[in-house]
Amino acid sequence: MQIKYSFSQKLTYFPHFPYEGSIDLTYRCNNNCRHCWLRIPVDSLKQGEELSVTEIIKIVDEARSMGCRKWTISGGEPMLRPDFCEIFDYLATHSILYSLNTNGTLITPEIAKILRRKGEKVISLYGATSKVYDHITRKPGSFEALMRGFRYLKEAGANFIVQVVPMKDNYHQFNEMVNLSRSLSKYYRIGASLFCLSAYGDSRVSQEIKRQRLPPAVLINLDKPDICYEEKMQKENSDVRCGNDNYNFSHCIKGARGFHVDAYGKMSFCGSIKDPRFRYDLRKGNFREAWENFIPSLGLKYKIDEGHRNSCYSCSLRQDCQICPAFAYLERRSFNKKIGYLCAVAKEKNRFKENWWRMHRRYYKIADITIQVDSELPINKDTFSYKFKQFEVSTPGEDVIKIRHYFIPLDLKYTDLGREVYRKYPWNIYIKDTSWVYASVANAGDDEKPSQLAIFNQDYSHARILNNSKKVFLKGSLNSLTLFQSDQILLAQVLADRQGFYLHSCGVILKGKGLLFVGHSGSGKSTMAGFLNKKSELLCDDRIIVRKKGGVIRIYGTWSHGDILNVSANSAPLKAILFLNKSEMNYIDKLQDNKIIARKLLPCLIKPFATIDWWNKSLALLESVISTIPCYELYFNKNGNIIELLEEL
Known part of the structure; x- marks a missing residue:
């Protein structure tokens, strides 16, 4: 089947x-919340x-004509x-x-009905009881x-998100607030916040807001950073980074x-x-002028002073700090001031x-990947099988593929996985947008509740793997990093883009030379590995990676071993390929016919879900191997004397 791809383009700028x-x-607000x-x-x-309905409609229409497709509505209390x-x-x-x-x-019954319209409705929760909630809002009966508002929404059939907002005076009820949120809606989130100070410079309001701020360690623990997501965003932002490093807001505005x-x-x-110098009056102009001229002009308006650059901007915790000029202005009425509370939060985040x-990430290196x-x-040290120790490294190399494991109950009854392109137990494979979706089912036909759901990006360099149960992972001694039956399902795809493939073979390094013994199960690969065990370095007795890198064809050890557990992560230039034949005598015949060699190698190629693109790349490498590397028929018996002939190759 020919697969149609949807290609994405990496942007070097933001439209x-x-x-x-x-x-x-x-x-205006009917509550008077302590943190507001x-x-x-x-x-x-x-x-x-306040803007009239007519004025708002005019703004919406002008923004829409220029591309606006999403609105967030807020207040005060709208x-x-x-x-x-x-x-x-x-x-x-x-x-x-x-x-x-x-x-x-x-919320009234009438409002609840219009809120049935599909979209995000976020409702804040400040306490699990009237005593605590009303204390925060300073409004009896709130x-x-x-x-009552929640009840009206439920009666109308409107979905909503409950946002738990923890602070000093309600933190003792945090667990109760979470439980209440779960009882009210199937959607809830934690809105742990740094809390900006008064927009109007009111010192009494700001003092109360400061009092409600949570200790930095508590704040980080409540709203744990998503490290993988933050790294991804930092990488994307650096790839499309624009603006001028010498000015406040330049990067915010430019992109x-x-x-x-x-x-x-x-x-x-x-x-x-909130600085009025940074706001354009739409009543005196128009949206296009504000967007195309006024806002861009702000990017080069206020320089970062040298003192601030030498402190905050050169700080080793800069990436973990949430300081921004706007926050600094609200805190200290200056764009260029350090904020002690944010420094403390950054230190906790860094810890x-x-x-x-240390606890949730490991690196493994195979075939220079x-x-x-x-x-x-x-x-922990027992999560993955001992065989991976040979491949574990402390830091990543230049070529990195990323796997992230999640553990959640999987029910795909109403989930659109995309267009199905492959179905053979235990895998169902789909294409959705620019992603590959692999669903692993425990029983044939049980599509709605797979044991795993893996989402790969287009080139398989990033994988999100959703596991239906924690049990297997917690048991430990896992035989694959993906938790699949074999990591070859992923790596065989990755290798094709890097001039590599897996061969069903045994590989050794003998006197600095890479030798590859090819054959299916029962052909004698493990026997040959046993013969050579003391005189060579065994890479693996069952699966070897062949890769062309820097113009040199090399063989690499893998953890996909057969009978012999001793494997190596090393590699060597490939000097000979030997097809195994059990015999009464020991001898080696060189093969001259490339067509015969191809017919022997091709069945030993380890195939993943093979697209036309995969075949084209793999066959190109196979042709290069056949035309470059000497190939032999190796006949051997059980006495082990074949080693002398191998040393002479």
């Missing part, structure tokens, strides 16, 4: 169009300055506005995606109002595809920007990261 917008409908940095009273005179339903309906129907942030206390509109029609590139690397194995569960 500059306003894909994602966020809008605050009001900063934006809230103004319900009866504030600022209500008269439902305080009597025209909320009209605004929400227009935003939701004029975008592909939307997200709504609300405290949920003003917990009861929230529970941005998002924007923020405040409740009064002032637009900027980020919702945390967490180093511990995570590093395999990085990450796992949600800790990896």
Whole structure:
């Protein structure tokens, strides 16, 4: 079957169009939360300055004409506005995606019905009881109002996410808040936050916000960093890095595809920007002018001062620190000031990261390819079979493929895995977008509950492997890094792109020369390995990798052994291929006919899910091997004297 590929292109820049917008409908709120940095009273005179429905529609239309397809709606409490339903309906129907942030206390049956529209609804939870919740909101009866809002949403059939917001005064109820969230919705998340200080410079508000901040170690433990995701984003950002390192906000603006509109029609590139010099008045201009001219001009407006560059920007913890000029402005009314709390959080994050690397990551090197194995569960000395010790390395090389193990119950009843391209027990294989999806089923026909689901990127260099159970992993002594029946399922694909393949063979290094003994099971590979065990270095007695690198064809040891457990991670230039034949006598005949050699080698090629592309690459290497490496018929008996003939090759 010919497979049609969907190729993705790696961008070296971000297309500059306003894909994602966020809008605050009001900063008024019926609650008065202790950690809130934006809230103004319900009866504030600022209500008269808020954007009208007509003005919001105009902004949405102008943004949409330039490419905006996603909106985040927030506040304050957006439902305080009597025209909320009209605004929400227009935003939701004029975008592909939307997200709504609300405290949920003003939800009515009518509002709940319109919130059935597919999209993300995030409702904050500040306590598991009315005593704690109302203490945080400083609004008696607010917990009861929230529970009523949840009830209306459920009755209307509207999905929603409960966001648990831990802070000093509710942390003692954290577990209860999580349990309550689970009982309210199948979707919940932890919103552990650094908490910005008052947007208006109110010292009393800021003092209370500081008091509610959690200790750095607690904060990191509650909202554990996803190390793999952060590394991926850092790599992608470095690949498309743009902007000027000498200016605050330059990198934020240059690659941005998002924007923020405040409740009064002032637009900027980020919702945390409260300095009026960084906001464009849409009432006095238009969206295009703000996006194409005003916002880009801010990127080269304010330089990073030398003192700040020599402290924060040169700090060894810079990658772990969440400092940004906007946060610094709110904290100290300066873009170029150090913030002690963030320094402490960065130190805790760095400790967490180093511990995570030690407990959850291992590197293995095979055929000059590093395999990085990450796992949600800790990896200990007994997790993988002893045979992998020969291949374990402390640091990655230049060529790295990445595997990450997750452990979650798998139920694919309503999951679209893509277009099926292969089905042969125990594997069902699909193509979805630019990914390969492998489903391993324990029983033929049991497609909805596989034991594993592996998602590979297009070239198999990144794999996310979802395991249905933790039991096998925790038992230890695993015979493959992927937890598949064999790692060859992955590595045979990876090798094709690197001029390599697996051969069903035994490989040794004899006096610096790589010798390959080829044959299927029972041909005598393990017998030959036994003969040569004391006089050579055994690479493996059953599976050998052949790879052309730097113009030289080499053989590499693998952990896919047969009867002999002693394997080596080393390699050597391939000097001869010998086809095994049991005989009464010991002798070697050189093969001259390349067609005969090809017919002998081809059945010993270890094939994964073989596409046309894989065959083309593998056959090209096979042709190079046949035309370059001397091949022989090796006839041997049980006396072991064949070694003398091999030494003479």
